[in-house]
Amino acid sequence: ALPPATLQYANGFLGLPLDVALRCVALLGPGAYLAFAGVCRDAHRLVQAPYHARHLRALRDDLRCFHSRASYADDVLGIALDVTLHPKFARVAGIASTFDLLSAAAFHGDGVRAAPWGERFTHWLPLYITADHFRRALPHFRRSVAVLASHALCDATLHLPDTDWGDAQAMAALGLPLGFASHAARRADL
Structure with missing residues (x-):
């Protein structure tokens, strides 16, 4: 279940019901998923829903330099x-x-x-x-x-x-x- 704060913002996102908004976000590719999270606070909160939080963390962990394997947290x-x-x-x-x-x-x-x-x-x-x-x-x-x-x-x-x-x-x-x-x-x- 989503925490009340997430539910409140997700229900208001583009006027979509929460389950529809979550399914739409689930269809995004890795680049679009991360970009969507940065669109606005409501989108960020929707992506932070437990349903997506693990997926987002996995995507961010995969963001590494092909040469040094440095992550975005280690280097630009x-x-x-x-x-x-x-x-x-x-x-x-x-x-x-x-x-x-x-x-x-x-x-x-x-x-x-x-x-x-x-x-x-x-x-x-x-x-x-x-x-x-x-x-x-x-x-x-x-x-x-x-x-x-x-x-x-x-x-x-x-x-x-x-x-x-x-x-x-x-x-x-x-x-x-x-x-x-x-x-x-x-x-x-x-």
């Missing part, structure tokens, strides 16, 4: 990106990913540049997994976004362009509202 995790540049204009022509999880230490410290099946990559982008993970990932995220958005991708060592981009330039290049980075940082404090 992200995805490897293969950025190809247009040969004539030296601008980004495409970005691809295998979506294998890689730690910041493996990318920056160990120099890992190949996915488990040998696919080469050039860049790394941290992910939002939990609020604590996001606090630790935010400096890496800002740096990665600045590099990707600058179109000044000279080599795989991730040197920033000569001009140091701030949040405003990086967010504008991505088409995000100016206050996005500070809003995301405040949300991580919740």
